[in-house]
Amino acid sequence: MDWQALALTLKLAAITTAILLAIAVPLAALVVLGRNRWLALLEAFTALALVLPPTVLGFFLLVLLGPRTAVGRAIIAVIGHPLAFSFSGLVVGSVIYSLPFAVQPLVAGFAAVEPALVDAARLLGAGSMRIVLTLLVPLAQRSLLTAGVLSFLHTVGEFGVVLMMGGDIPGATRTLSIALFDQVEGFHYAAADRTAAILLGISVVALTALYASGWSRGGRRA
Amino acid sequence: MWTQRRWSPPIGVLIAAAAIAASGLPIRGQTPLRVAAAADLGPVLPPILEQFQAATGISTEVTYKSSAVLTTQIQNGAPFDVFFSADMGFPKRLIDAGLADAAGSADSTTAILYAKGTLVLWERKGTQLPAPSLDLLRRPALKRLAIADPERAPYGRAAVAALTSLHLYDELKPRIVTGENIAQAAQFAYSGNADAGLISMTSAVTPQMQSAGEYFVIPRDLYPPIEQGVVIVSSTKQRDAAHKLIDYILSAPVQAELAKSGLTPAK
Numbered sequence: 001m002d003w004q005a006l007a008l009t010l011k012l013a014a015i016t017t018a019i020l021l022a023i024a025v026p027l028a029a030l031v032v033l034g035r036n037r038w039l040a041l042l043e044a045f046t047a048l049a050l051v052l053p054p055t056v057l058g059f060f061l062l063v064l065l066g067p068r069t070a071v072g073r074a075i076i077a078v079i080g081h082p083l084a085f086s087f088s089g090l091v092v093g094s095v096i097y098s099l100p101f102a103v104q105p106l107v108a109g110f111a112a113v114e115p116a117l118v119d120a121a122r123l124l125g126a127g128s129m130r131i132v133l134t135l136l137v138p139l140a141q142r143s144l145l146t147a148g149v150l151s152f153l154h155t156v157g158e159f160g161v162v163l164m165m166g167g168d169i170p171g172a173t174r175t176l177s178i179a180l181f182d183q184v185e186g187f188h189y190a191a192a193d194r195t196a197a198i199l200l201g202i203s204v205v206a207l208t209a210l211y212a213s214g215w216s217r218g219g220r221r222a
Numbered sequence: 223m224w225t226q227r228r229w230s231p232p233i234g235v236l237i238a239a240a241a242i243a244a245s246g247l248p249i250r251g252q253t254p255l256r257v258a259a260a261a262d263l264g265p266v267l268p269p270i271l272e273q274f275q276a277a278t279g280i281s282t283e284v285t286y287k288s289s290a291v292l293t294t295q296i297q298n299g300a301p302f303d304v305f306f307s308a309d310m311g312f313p314k315r316l317i318d319a320g321l322a323d324a325a326g327s328a329d330s331t332t333a334i335l336y337a338k339g340t341l342v343l344w345e346r347k348g349t350q351l352p353a354p355s356l357d358l359l360r361r362p363a364l365k366r367l368a369i370a371d372p373e374r375a376p377y378g379r380a381a382v383a384a385l386t387s388l389h390l391y392d393e394l395k396p397r398i399v400t401g402e403n404i405a406q407a408a409q410f411a412y413s414g415n416a417d418a419g420l421i422s423m424t425s426a427v428t429p430q431m432q433s434a435g436e437y438f439v440i441p442r443d444l445y446p447p448i449e450q451g452v453v454i455v456s457s458t459k460q461r462d463a464a465h466k467l468i469d470y471i472l473s474a475p476v477q478a479e480l481a482k483s484g485l486t487p488a489k
Binding site: 062169 | 294368371373398399
């Protein structure tokens, strides 16, 4: 068993999820509370990664943000190395790749909050920040949980982006899904069995926990 | 109250109908010969296969990947007719499993040698680093060296062997990035994400790579020869066409062409 790959994958997923929740809460609030029709464009952009092949993202990160472009050179000046072949590069890729899995449940959750409550809070003088933090987030707790769990699992399951820009470096970019690919192509089927079982196990346990939490207190809530 | 009922097309039905219609479309007429080829052949095969089609009327479809990946695919029933590996070991594995053969050749239990590969060190022009040479590999300023995966790609295996011969492998190991196949390793170096790459000469001599960089031929005594073998996938329904292709590749004019593309002729 490749424990290093497991640890790396969990670390990547945890960091990505933390960053995603920090980004997704304001984004989702903007989409739900905002009154500008251009917000549809923003919402579309947050959903892009749902439908775009991961290879598109891998290509962008590798070439458009690589050392041959001005943006890429700026990145190298700041972090000291190209995004490719680095853990920080995987974090950037994962955040973009899993963004819809954080934003969409939150948009649904925030939109389900009774609009009269939001209006009342506004009339009482609450600013948008306060409305989000003291009203929307507490009332949409479950959506927050869903967003977190789905972002985490989707990042654990990431493959195409990592394959294109990771460079398969143990301890830095060899995630479990890449290790599994290596094991299958290297004819190590027994090891591949174990890796696949762990990936399957993580997903089943986390999803079951997520859906079971919806059954607390006498029935299922959305 | 009067409400106007909006006409809503049965979108689901339309999509389903379109999908069914599309799945029935004929993709092509005659079945082409399906070729599985090691990634180092990516720049080499296309013109040769075009000439082959002009000469014989047999069209081909090629999939380029690492030799190991193609072997796994054939083991699992991928519908290829011919497999051009970048070594002799992977095709041998298929022969031993009864999935491929070299029927018609002198020794039907071994893949047919069609060319030998050459490993080169490639580097972009205009970098701060010295020009490609064995000395470049010793520079600490060489931060990222791209190679192909040594388990999957024969050129990756050769790269590790060469670095080991130079007693540099342990030192360079943390700075090595591996591509899934030799073409991806070349791409890592070409895009500048890696400072240099140990890649196949077939990639290095393409106009694109030649105009962007320089290469140094790794001395052949530093790694075991990269002998590239071809086999016929035994489940093929186009055995005659497969034989014709192999004979064509082994013919003197095509072998001479291989030499210009960065391979060493088999004969």
